Amino acid sequence: MNSLDIIIIGAGIGGLTAAIALQQQGHRVRLFDRKPELTPAGSAISIWPNGVKVLNALGLGDAIAAASGDMQTMSYSDREGKLLTRFSLQPLYETVNQTARPIARTALQRILLATAGEHNVTLGISCDFAEQRDGKTIAHFSDGSQLAADLLIAADGTHSKLRDLVTGQKTERRYCGYVNWNGRIEATSDLAPLTEWAQFVGDHKRVSLMPMGGGLFYFFFDVPLPAGTPNERSHYKEELSEHFQGWAEPVRRLVERLDPATIARVEIHDIEPLTSLINNRLVLLGDSAHAMAPDLGQGGCQAMEDAWVLAQLLTQHEDLSRALKAYDEARLERVASIVTRARKRAETTHGHDPVVTQAWYRELAYETGEAVLKGIEKTVEGGPLE
Ligand SMILES: Cc1cc2nc3c(=O)[nH]c(=O)nc-3n(C[C@H](O)[C@H](O)[C@H](O)COP(=O)(O)OP(=O)(O)OC[C@H]3O[C@@H](n4cnc5c(N)ncnc54)[C@H](O)[C@@H]3O)c2cc1C
Numbered sequence: 001m002n003s004l005d006i007i008i009i010g011a012g013i014g015g016l017t018a019a020i021a022l023q024q025q026g027h028r029v030r031l032f033d034r035k036p037e038l039t040p041a042g043s044a045i046s047i048w049p050n051g052v053k054v055l056n057a058l059g060l061g062d063a064i065a066a067a068s069g070d071m072q073t074m075s076y077s078d079r080e081g082k083l084l085t086r087f088s089l090q091p092l093y094e095t096v097n098q099t100a101r102p103i104a105r106t107a108l109q110r111i112l113l114a115t116a117g118e119h120n121v122t123l124g125i126s127c128d129f130a131e132q133r134d135g136k137t138i139a140h141f142s143d144g145s146q147l148a149a150d151l152l153i154a155a156d157g158t159h160s161k162l163r164d165l166v167t168g169q170k171t172e173r174r175y176c177g178y179v180n181w182n183g184r185i186e187a188t189s190d191l192a193p194l195t196e197w198a199q200f201v202g203d204h205k206r207v208s209l210m211p212m213g214g215g216l217f218y219f220f221f222d223v224p225l226p227a228g229t230p231n232e233r234s235h236y237k238e239e240l241s242e243h244f245q246g247w248a249e250p251v252r253r254l255v256e257r258l259d260p261a262t263i264a265r266v267e268i269h270d271i272e273p274l275t276s277l278i279n280n281r282l283v284l285l286g287d288s289a290h291a292m293a294p295d296l297g298q299g300g301c302q303a304m305e306d307a308w309v310l311a312q313l314l315t316q317h318e319d320l321s322r323a324l325k326a327y328d329e330a331r332l333e334r335v336a337s338i339v340t341r342a343r344k345r346a347e348t349t350h351g352h353d354p355v356v357t358q359a360w361y362r363e364l365a366y367e368t369g370e371a372v373l374k375g376i377e378k379t380v381e382g383g384p385l386e
Helices: 013-024 049-057 061-067 090-096 105-116 163-167 233-243 249-257 299-316 320-349 354-364 370-381
Strands: 005-009 028-033 044-047 073-078 083-088 101-104 121-123 127-133 136-141 146-149 151-154 174-186 196-202 205-213 216-224 264-270 282-284
Touching: 005 013, 005 136, 005 146, 013 028, 013 049, 013 105, 013 299, 044 049, 044 105, 044 205, 044 216, 044 299, 049 061, 049 090, 049 101, 049 299, 049 370, 061 101, 061 105, 083 354, 090 370, 101 105, 101 205, 101 216, 136 151, 151 163, 163 282, 174 249, 174 320, 196 249, 196 354, 205 249, 216 233, 233 249, 264 320, 299 320, 320 354
Parallel strands: 005 028, 005 151, 028 121, 073 196, 151 282
Antiparallel strands: 044 101, 073 083, 127 136, 136 146, 174 216, 174 264, 196 205, 205 216
16 A cells, blocks of 8 residues: 555554554654653563564564563462462463563663654644544644544553544443552562562462563552552552561562552553444554453553554555455454453452452462463464464
């Protein structure tokens, strides 16, 4: 297809990756973000091999590898610290021919932004409405300006304002029943082995420590709580001490050492799988299309896959509407199944049905790694790149 003028609303992981993929196919891309400064929410992200393969294909593999953590093993312990299972991630990496890359969100954003070109990004401007006429999409911005393009990509995240314009109906976010606190901390072996993704589970709660590069662990705590509980930064430490009272030494140490000033506290939501991601010259991509529970670590990876697939299809098809229809067909089922599986994983981990969660704790004691790695492999192998 000829080179298109494309507007992307949202310069998060999805918007920036899409900009790079589209620029590489010869399109002219402009990004707009309502934030006056691009500061990612959250400390780190685990890019699983399906996401890494997209970044490799975009030529970013070395930069990502240099900035990410070395994650070789995975373990689960119970709340008292008794090891339930520990296994190597090597069999997964060998089967899918790629390692995972846990990385600071700031590092990922720096790499994506530098590649997409800062001059292509306009900050501090929001777009809450777009209209389609005369074969163009017209974005309406908060400063009263308008801009016409051949295609508008709504990569405006989980709270997307443009989603309802695409789907033609109101989509409410669904609360997944738990709160996540996440941050980073100096990686020391009295917290967890330095190249291990270590998790502690019990009482429907979860604590995780993952090597994220730069001598740091990315950590998070999950606690099932009703929606709308007070979010007071000055209380984070006290709250976490209460929720994890009597837990294993490393968990208590983590709570003692963490700096509340650098923690993000998020009530976890997803959206019901959508029935279409396109409306003529408007396209959803990333969390606007498929906000999901983070329990499979796939939200960002799926945004990367969306970006890659869309850019390739625009090249493969002469006709824009055919290309977008092909995008819808390629992505709908894939993302719906991951949203659903992530939701199920979240429910199992966080005691949605306590009987199921107890059974999972018992299974972990017999887990050799095979079942866990098969699950990750299934997700990775459904991606667009070998
Ligand atoms: C606790 C937690 C842990 C996670 N862990 C992982 C993980 O390990 N691996 C993984 O792959 N994924 C993970 N995710 C998911 C991942 O963070 C998201 O899927 C990803 O950030 C989505 O990127 P996005 O670009 O679609 O949206 P966002 O990153 O939300 O970006 C959207 C952008 O759009 C802008 N915007 C919004 N509205 C407007 C508007 N009206 N006008 C202009 N700009 C606008 C926003 O300012 C923002 O910059 C996790 C999520 C959470 C909450």
